Amino acid sequence: MITKLKIFENNQYKPILTSSEMVDFILDNELRDSNGELDYQDAKDIAYWSEIWTLKELTDLNIDGLDFIYNRKPKTLGIPIIVTHDEDDNYEILDGKHRIGYTRYKEIPSIMAYVGELDW
Numbered sequence: 001m002i003t004k005l006k007i008f009e010n011n012q013y014k015p016i017l018t019s020s021e022m023v024d025f026i027l028d029n030e031l032r033d034s035n036g037e038l039d040y041q042d043a044k045d046i047a048y049w050s051e052i053w054t055l056k057e058l059t060d061l062n063i064d065g066l067d068f069i070y071n072r073k074p075k076t077l078g079i080p081i082i083v084t085h086d087e088d089d090n091y092e093i094l095d096g097k098h099r100i101g102y103t104r105y106k107e108i109p110s111i112m113a114y115v116g117e118l119d120w
Helices: 004-009 019-028 040-047 097-105
Strands: 016-018 052-058 081-086 091-095 111-118
Touching (some): 091 097
16 A cells, blocks of 8 residues: 555655746646646746645545546646645645546546645
8 A cells, every 4th residue: 555655755746836836837747728838927827826835645536626527538647736725625726627537537536736725
């Protein structure tokens, strides 16, 4: 059995990113939205939702906000998704809807995510 510690030890992604590092993460991984690649301004709009982004393993993909199903393998599969999480336990997907959907379709129990905590 793989422990959470092993997942982080073997992961190529940093455990914590600042907003500016998140911009680089988005651009370096050539993440896209429905209109094509995200440009620098789009990346900033996503990255500055939170000052700190923490890499976490999300194990409940049936919660509201993460309950999308998608049956085609996305090109960016394996790259952590980007979500915000607020104090009311709500999630908003900023990038990775298709990766979550495919993970759910394949009945994979978890997905790696950069989570920005919102405390409004």
